[in-house]
Amino acid sequence: MTPHEQHHRSPQDDVRVVERLVPLWLEETGRHDTEAARRAREGWEQGSLPPDTAQDLAHWVTARVTDTAFNEDEGPDVDGPARITPADKEAVHRWLAAQGHPV
Numbered sequence: 490m491t492p493h494e495q496h497h498r499s500p501q502d503d504v505r506v507v508e509r510l511v512p513l514w515l516e517e518t519g520r521h522d523t524e525a526a527r528r529a530r531e532g533w534e535q536g537s538l539p540p541d542t543a544q545d546l547a548h549w550v551t552a553r554v555t556d557t558a559f560n561e562d563e564g565p566d567v568d569g570p571a572r573i574t575p576a577d578k579e580a581v582h583r584w585l586a587a588q589g590h591p592v
Contacts (some may be wrong), residue, residue, distance in 0.1 A: 498580070500587060506580035513571050516550050543590035550581040 511533055519526035529545070532538040538546065553573045582592045 500584075503580040503584040503587070506562070506577050507584045510550060510571065510573065510577065510581060511546070514546055517549070518545070538585075538588065538590070540590060546562050547582060547585055547590070547592050554578050554581045 496567070515526055515530050515533065518529055525542070528539065528543045532542050550573060554575055554577075555573050585592050
């Protein structure tokens with residue numbers, strides 16, 4: 490992202506990305522660890538993610554980036570219910586940092 494592009498991104502832009510991706514993350518988490526998903530959902534609904542939950546979200550969005558610039562012969566092939574770009578990942582990371590979480 491160029492400095493010009495960064496200048497035009499607002500915290501509200503980051504919030505929109507987070508609001509789009511968190512429900513997907515919660516759904517996926519719920520399929521693998523219902524207790525972790527419950528805690529994450531509670532934190533999300535209360536407006537404050539616990540530190541371990543915030544780190545899980547940061548790792549999840551990084552792992553789910555679908556625009557990787559790899560071709561199909563090189564991999565990776567990241568399947569998921571949404572297109573997640575590197576800019577989306579950065580938006581989630583910025584949002585988490587603004588919430589006081591180390592990313």
